Amino acid sequence: MLTATTHTAGLREGLRTAHARQGLDIHTLVATPAGVDPHARLAIYANGYWLRLIECLQSDYPALSRLLGPDLFTFFARVYLSKHPSRSPTLHALGASFPHFLRTSQRSRPGQQRQRFPLELAWIERALSEASRAQGLEEVEMDTSIDASTLALGWPCTVHVPATTKLAIVSHTPESFRGWLSGASPSVSPVADRTFLAVRRHRFRVGIEPLIDWQFFALRHAARRPRMLIDCAQAAARRTGRSAGELHALLALWLPTAQASSMVMLTSPSATAELTDM
Template sequence: MDDAARCNALSLARIQHWMQAATTHPGGLDAGLALAGERHGLNIASVIDTPAGVDAHARLAIYADGYWARLIECLESEFPALLRMLGSQLFRFFARAYLSQHPSRSPSLHTLGAQFAAFLLHSQRRPANGARKSPTQSFALDLARLERAIAESGRAAGRERQLDKTNATSAAADATWFLTLLASDACTLSLPDTTRLLALRHAAECLRPWLRGKESEEPAEFERDYVAIRRHDYRVSMERLTDWQFFALRHAALRPATLGACARAASRRTRLQEGAVLGQLALWLPAAQQSGLVMLAMN
């Protein structure tokens, strides 16, 4: 049986699985062909029909190169500010290295960049003698973390259709609502899927222009800052937080917690008095709920 007849005899599903293994291997086409041969008992000559003088390997490489180019384009679309900062060549270098270690495993490309910021962090060399990373390096990491948080907030299942804005507004204006929050354990705080909390190494206002498609001329000096990425009425935005706001919300990020527990957690990290933190939370949280940042529930 010649190659053409053998190819016709193969099932479409078998050819598809062979081609997927061959063209998507993180080690490149040669490694993919070896794996595809082991899994499906086929070689390139038995599957790829080419005219005389045409290299089957080169023909298949078009699909393999196109697959990786498309994945890199997806990362470029999700991290446009980081792309501008690093430049196309350096960004693509890191993107290809990342995809080699974290190949796409999901039918949805929304999960592709989930570990990109962590990969960039672990790919950096540790400075000698315990020195700190350069501001430029940590600035790029903050950008990557912010852009991923923005993407996750935008794609998460939101509460826009569930919120009763009229009731939320009246509750915020009701003095009994404030007294209920002061009761500490009478109310539970949780975060919607659309909220992300980040502790930054650089001031949020230095990062904001990059997120808006511009470039900041401010020096990328170290400055601890806290932000929340939130979504309200389908619009994603970044909000700066005080330290007590950040640590109170972070306590409720994993599981719903009473306001008293959140106040105690923030007090431990900021050394503010627990009662003072609780009072500030009671004043701030109703507005935070209206903006889509948090969820409050009566116990």
């Protein structure tokens, strides 16, 4: 019965698969009184299964669901679920690829501009969800001796970007997204220039913050693995065209503030080696 009702191609194909694998037909699967169509009875279970999965996606992407409207969201959700069926014991993994699916669904349309706001809103909602569940810095004891003055004097420092910090380049301002994320349905703002964005969690509360270009590229350099401050400054310099020395000084002033908001963690090289060995 599970094979028939959960098949991604629908109930009819599910019944064919069940018959091919187990040799079972619908009359074996479903006991029905005389005069009751077993297909109609089984369809109730199949529809309930898919509606439940769509509800799970809506709970993961409530702002996107309001933006698209129930009919359009359900359309995309059904196509997505047919291509990415549930394979995890936790429903949190169900919508992991939904932003990527929406982005690829807008390809190969010559002469049409991609609708960026829904794609970016979907990414932000997923990033907020992942940041809320990831292991964060709430129980980590920060090294308060690493401050702006010590960094400005050239104190060596390693920059860690926790799993609760997500980075993206979007084409709308944070204010454009906050209204939708707060439960409202404002009008969609026009496309802006490149906006550098961070999703971060501080004291178990997640939120979005704008970044300056050099802040973004410095953090992105340390996102995959911890990096020395000077390496982050050099990476940001390559992307912005500014001098590494200037950006090193700016990062020395800003990173302690970023650590205070749990966007990064700063450690001495010796402490970083101890963390790596653990």
